[in-house]
Each structure stands twice: as structure tokens, then as C-alpha cells.
Amino acid sequence: xxxxxxxxxxxxxxxxxxxxxxxxxxxxxxxxxxxxxxxxxxxxxxxxxxxxxxxxxxxxxxxxxxxxxxxxxxxxxxxxxxxxxxxxxxxxxxxxxxxxxxxxxxxxxxxxxxxxxxxxxxxxxxxxxxxxxxxxxxxxxxxxxxxxxxxxxxxxxxxxxxxxxxx
Numbered sequence: 005x006x007x008x009x010x011x012x013x014x015x016x017x018x019x020x021x022x023x024x025x026x027x028x029x030x031x032x033x034x035x036x037x038x039x040x041x042x043x044x045x046x047x048x049x050x051x052x053x054x055x056x057x058x059x060x061x062x063x064x065x066x067x068x069x070x071x072x073x074x075x076x077x078x079x080x081x082x083x084x085x086x087x088x089x090x091x092x093x094x095x096x097x098x099x100x101x102x103x104x105x106x107x108x109x110x111x112x113x114x115x116x117x118x119x120x121x122x123x124x125x126x127x128x129x130x131x132x133x134x135x136x137x138x139x140x141x142x143x144x145x146x147x148x149x150x151x152x153x154x155x156x157x158x159x160x161x162x163x164x165x166x167x168x169x170x171x
Contacts, residue, residue, distance in 0.1 A: 012063060015059060015060070015063045016063050016066050016067045016070070017067075019059055019063060019064055019067035019068070019086075020067040020070060020071060022055065022057075022086075022088045023067060023068060023071055023073065023088075024071065025088075025090055026088040026089060026090055027089060027090060027091070027092075027093045027119070027120060028087075028088070028089035028093040028094075028095075028096050028097070028117060028118070028119045028120070029076075029086060029087065029088055029089075029117065029118045029119075030086075030087040030089075030096050030097065030100065030114060030116075030117040030118075030129060031076065031079050031080075031084050031085070031086060031087075031114070031115040031116050031117065032084070032085045032086075032087060032100065032112055032113065032114050032115060033082060033083055033084065033085075033112070033113045033114075033115055034058075034083050034084075034085045034111075034112055035082060035083040035111065036111035037110055037111055037112055041107055041110045041112070044103065044107070045099075045103050045110075045112070048099045048102065048103055049087065049096075049099055051099075052089075052092075052095040052096070052098065052099040053089075053090070053091060053092070053095060054087055054088065054089050054090075054095050054096045054099055055087070055088040055090075056085060056086070056087050056088075057085070057086050057088070058084075058085050058086070059086060061080040061081065061084055064080060064084075064086065065077060065080050073118065075118065075123040076116060076118055076123070079115040079116045084115065087099075087100070092138050093119050093120060093132070094132055094133065094135050094136075094138065096117075097114075097117070097129050097130070097132040097133030098133045098135075099133075100112070100114060100129075100133060101130060101133035101134065102133075113126070114126040114129045114130070116129070117129045117132075119132065
């Protein structure tokens with residue numbers, strides 16, 4: 005077997021592992037982005053716990069096809085960077101949104117995403133990136149629940165005091 009074929013098979017295997025493990029995969033067009041911006045983007049991805057890789061589209065397509073993921077095929081043209089999020093499905097989109105807010109002239113665009121086994125367009129990915137993180141959402145839920153319990157206790161205490169005053 006030729007060395008080139010072995011390398012390609014290894015890349016397909018790597019992509020398959022990442023796709024199986026990832027809860028979110030975003031496809032970005034990075035054509036025209038400069039080295040400084042790519043370095044900044046990679047730094048933000050590392051901080052968010054997200055992988056960013058560039059693969060040949062044909063190898064990515066082969067790996068995705070082997071896993072039964074055909075939805076992304078139409079976006080696999082041109083310069084495509086692949087962003088893999090594992091724990092927090094919002095993290096990759098948040099990192100890209102923040103980068104684009106801080107660098108509005110950067111020619112980076114989101115092509116599509118595959119989040120929780122569903123295809124999402126660029127607009128949906130932007131909306132996903134605008135959501136608070138998982139930890140913030142949990143804290144907001146707990147705060148709402150705590151407030152509701154406090155209000156219930158206050159209301160029950162008021163009823164009790166009213167009954168006592170009537171008696």
C-alpha cells in the first residue's frame with residue numbers, strides 16, 4: 005500500500021473519530037483570512053475547548069459518508085475549516101460569534117453546522133452562539149426555581165397569618 009494512501013486512510017479515521025465524539029461540528033469558510041486572525045481564532049477555540057482543523061473536503065466527505073452523514077455534502081466546496089465542539093454545543097458558535105464581533109473585517113463566514121445530529125444553517129448557528137453557556141442557563145434556571153419557591157413560601161405564610169388573625 006502506498007504511503008499516500010495510508011496517510012489518507014489515517015486522516016479519514018481521525019475525522020470519523022472526531023465526528024463520532026463531537027456534539028457540534030461547524031463548517032467555516034476562511035478564504036482570505038490572514039495569519040494573525042487565524043492565530044487569534046485558534047487561540048479562542050483552544051480556550052473554549054474546541055478543535056479547529058482543516059482537512060481536504062474529499063477526505064472529510066468520505067469520513068462523514070461512512071458515518072451516514074450526508075447533509076453536509078453541499079457545503080464541502082472551497083476553503084472549509086472544521087470546528088468540533090464536544091461538551092458544550094454552544095461553545096464553537098460562541099467562539100466564532102465573539103471573534104467576528106471583535107474582528108468585524110475578518111473574512112470568516114459560517115457555512116453550516118451539524119449540531120446534535122441535525123443540520124443547521126448559518127443563521128441558526130449565529131442564534132446558537134448568542135445563547136448563554138450551559139452553566140449560565142443552569143444558574144438562571146436554579147435562580148428562577150429558587151425565586152418561585154421563595155414566593156410560594158411567602159404566600160403560604162401570608163395565608164397562615166391571615167387564618168391565625170381570623171381565629
